[in-house]
Amino acid sequence: MKFRSFTLSILVLFGISVDNSVSAQEKLVWTEVGNGVWKVSVGKPENYNLLSASGVKPEIAALQKMQKTELVSAKAGIFANIQDGKTYLRFPLQKGEQIYGFGLNFQTIHQRGRILRLHTDHYGNTDNGRTHAPVPFFVSSNGYGIFINSARYLDVYAGSAVRKDSKNPPKIQDRNTDKNWSARPYSDAVEILIPANGVEFYVFSGPGPLEVVRRFNLFNGGGCLPPRWGLGFTQRVERLYNAEQVKNEAQAFADQHFPLDFIGLEPGWQSKSYPCTFEWDNTRFPNPALLVKELGQMGVRLNLWTNPYVSPEASIYPKIAPFTGSHSVWVGAVPDLLKPEARDILFSKFKKDHIDIGISGYKIDEVDGGDSYLWPDVATFPSGISAEQMRQTYGVLMQKYSTELFHQKNSRTYGLIRASNAGGVSFPYVIYNDNYSHQDFITGLINSGFSGVLWTPEVRASKTSEEWLRRMQTVCFSPMAMINAWASATKPWSFPDVADKVKEVALLRMQMMPYWYSEFAKYHFEGTPPFRAMNLETGFFIENKTEKTNSNLEENPYEEAVSKEIKDQYMAGEYLLVAPFFTGQTSRKVVLPKGKWFDFYTGKFAGDGEVITVGSNLGNIPVYVKDGGIIPMMPPLLHAPKAGEKVDLEIRYYGQKNAKYQLYDDDGESYNYEKGEYSWREVTVEKQADGKYFGKISAPAAGKPNTIGKVSWSFMTKDN
């Protein structure tokens, strides 16, 4: 304000009139649309946006169960106006405040100070906003979140820019004399440009960042609940495999006693691909229905690769052509999924040729980018939706309408998708890509939890046995345990010297299914991401330090400092902290939040609010359990339990605290849970007068599915 009055006096002094190019502050229209969720409307928002594309309904009742909060303090400083035909939003930042999110980033957790253009695309080795899920949502360490409900490419200055009228201005430094001069002065706001004459945004309250994310997820329809088999092991076969080879692959897994729940077919199942016919190649697959049936008898489901681009040689082409975009992708027509006719024609084909014969799901490829492959931004669509908006939402639309097919059959699906966005959280799809940096995969997994998406750090190939094992371990602690052997035909046992350890962790994945399944149920009913950042964990707050590591002015002319953030460990479910090893590491540091943590394998105390160093000599992936951790496990089955199949439970308990755990149960395959056909069983562990621990589990609810057989207890922490 000092500056303004100063300016004014100068103006008076010189008698100069100054243009005011900035339109006045736009009116912000606030509406509470759910417990702790406010919709704010600016100008004339566009009708087509991320939420309308997904069509999901907020889980108002679930939100209602959360802590009641007041309107966030952030409200006061929010500024909006319309300038140059675009909507400008500004959200104030406090000193020390951290912000996370802005979609599926692969190299950074902390977003404060970064500049992003949110744009659906293949991740290209830089976190610049181009990613598979450029979700315009950020979470603050101060306990609020902001979601911009726009399907446009958004320019985000996430606390990078400095306004002359800032009330918290950075100090002026002289580079000639000040050794601490920084090329990045302090910024006190997130600023966003939306290329539209108005926008809706949403503010989510906490109190903590985890509650913010939960509210965001519940408002977006709640997380997906995969079928139990979706959490089992999956193998994608080489792209030109035929039916016999696919059966052999399933048999090989059985012979090796290696878990397997579904096999994925790659382009060769289609009569033509790139562009696609969506029709079976009858030389390689003379009887697909029979194949599905035979695999089913082996306990293995079938998933199909496809992209949505319709070959002019496909039987549906003449019908769908009028409802496709102006530009083709690999000469295939792009269905305008906002035209009901296009959806009917495309998805009727999916239903008849695939789903009716028992296909369990899809891998939907190439709905992200890159620019060289996808329709250009100059393309037009019959529905009138712009190419840009179509790009931002195509992945969500494909998820939505393909999921509907399975819903109609009352049979859950779990598939793979290359692109998603806000509104996609309830669709049972996991994002994957072509990059293959193990480190980036883990950072991606961490970031997925901020943005309402799932991500698989898939395994494809490996230069060494060590790498193979390390990658397999992380994939077993992720939303989908997948080997993607489309190009390499690699098997889990392809590296003999680590084959036993690989099988061990794959079986551990199966044993942990009751835990994973319950955690996904919490994603669905409570909005808690099953895989998420440490930064969402109470007791974990680390200053985002930077360090000047390169003082060579020719290499680093602006003396940029490098962030030293923690981006290689994450939370898996309510209790587990996973800290994977990467190839070549013989030891690593693990940051344990405040509170006691215990080794998952031994139950031994590991630390409390400290940084520990762990050696890789035992070969396991380091996993730590929060004090009071209850991990329900089942026997190491090779396939997920079928609907109605009872399995015995081993309930592990770690630490010293009295504890409670909610164990979820339903049929594991159908959508009957939507009609209340599920139960939560409460597991409690309490310290008795004699110092010993005692566990109990509540009785099965009458008339609800009950898949639990005998229950046994393991009190893992011996040195209580």
Place this chain on the structure above:
Amino acid sequence: MKFRSFTLSILVLFGISVDNSVSAQEKLVWTEVGNGVWKVSVGKPENYNLLSASGVKPEIAALQKMQKTELVSAKAGIFANIQDGKTYLRFPLQKGEQIYGFGLNFQTIHQRGRILRLHTDHYGNTDNGRTHAPVPFFVSSNGYGIFINSARYLDVYAGSAVRKDSKNPPKIQDRNTDKNWSARPYSDAVEILIPANGVEFYVFSGPGPLEVVRRFNLFNGGGCLPPRWGLGFTQRVERLYNAEQVKNEAQAFADQHFPLDFIGLEPGWQSKSYPCTFEWDNTRFPNPALLVKELGQMGVRLNLWTNPYVSPEASIYPKIAPFTGSHSVWVGAVPDLLKPEARDILFSKFKKDHIDIGISGYKIDEVDGGDSYLWPDVATFPSGISAEQMRQTYGVLMQKYSTELFHQKNSRTYGLIRASNAGGVSFPYVIYNDNYSHQDFITGLINSGFSGVLWTPEVRASKTSEEWLRRMQTVCFSPMAMINAWASATKPWSFPDVADKVKEVALLRMQMMPYWYSEFAKYHFEGTPPFRAMNLETGFFIENKTEKTNSNLEENPYEEAVSKEIKDQYMAGEYLLVAPFFTGQTSRKVVLPKGKWFDFYTGKFAGDGEVITVGSNLGNIPVYVKDGGIIPMMPPLLHAPKAGEKVDLEIRYYGQKNAKYQLYDDDGESYNYEKGEYSWREVTVEKQADGKYFGKISAPAAGKPNTIGKVSWSFMTKDN
């Protein structure tokens, strides 16, 4: 058309109505605005554009002297409409047609098939449209050029996208069976999206691509004519050097008998930098006027680094603050150069503190990017011009208004700039950056010629003597022979084992000044870029071949092929082909266009329309002269001749053809050439009846400057 009627019949059949989201073709309003130059207006073009920013006047008279051409055939297929609030332009491409340009690219010459977002920025190791000069102009091998006169960020699909209604559709391929399947099907158009409700574009005719470029340059005011001294050698000193050290630096060059025409001071000359005061630091520079005078007595001028961001501690801050943007850069205010008040305040300071005491020019830094440093796209300016438009034109505005100061003094300048754009061709500035790939520097030099900008492959540091020599050689065959020692304090003789070779090429640079100066005069009067691509040379046409080099599907999932284009040799002036060596090369290939070429050093025949291999053993930079090449040279002076100083001329002749050359002459320092104070002297060489060659030069024009002393002749090709 086939598809359309087919669609129609389907619609009739099903009785479905299809939305037409694409607005109809916009009317194109054509106006011939110069010989072979047409302006085309679509919708409602914005008032602020690249040409209005630069304010330059087309050289209509010079255009008139060029060959008269018909309206280009390209006209027929141009399509435009307004969609989603943006202007869409489409320009047809023919089979085999090549396109070049789209600004200062550093890795690619051929632009067909590429996708760019033209956006002023530091070059970030990828040719994606973000560059120091993202000029929206392309040249076709078919002999026309298109320039989009917009100061917006433009999305360009340069023959990458495929329309369903294409009349030249790519063939459908099946990736399952076709080994030649390509992820990049044939595209028959350049498509451009301009975020505005209309635009002006310009069409330039040839007949050849060089004439297209010449027309573009002349329409943009003609190329700049540097002072003679600007083509001499320049050294930038360490950033905190004081006056004494600067004088010592000049003395060291004199002692070493190394050419030197101007020294550049880096940030330390200012009392404060980043942000700037534009005021001398009186501890390091107690008497700047005296320093300029003393250096002048040594034949050395002084150039000043600055960026335009005004420190709140600068004396001009209170006055300029009201006329600056909403956001600061390194806490410095950003002058709104479209406000006359801002210009007056800033440039009056430049005039009084710098130019009036004899400063010869500026190095204007950080007007390009990156996003983290510059004002964000959300910034606003008092003039009402958007942040985006300001970003696209700031470099041009700084050039324009700083040049005006020198023009007022009738004293030419030659400086450095980090950003330019269309409209900037007449401003005497050379672009530089922080990248340091020698290969990319050469490709940048090649591309500069397509876009009306100059580029220096400056030398800063070196890991080896070999690298130092190789870099020095290319800098001597470029628009500005500069060592940029701001961070390293390296001297030309810092690598003793190549010091002689380095001095040799630096002196060669000086000897060639009459040639360089005449070639720049042709840039000014005829629009011919002094440094340019082989692709602009008659007799050079190479199919842009691609090759599949990586068949590993995990590393290259879309089986992308790699371009094998020629991007390491270029034309320097009318006659010279320069083919630099890079560190580590012991030999290299040189593509000689059709026609005879001769070795620059020996005069020997080198080849004719063929690929030759040249060894690096002689240590020289390979240079070839076109048949009939006339190269005027002067003695190896250490400083450029002063105004009125006569120098002797050695005229070299190469090859066998009878030849003519236009030698330019003026005072070399003032703008008097604008009032006709210049002359062209015609040099002719003809074969006589006795088989010997005879050269003559026309008499000096009466009443015009004449700087030529004695003339001698060297007939370099002995085996005629």
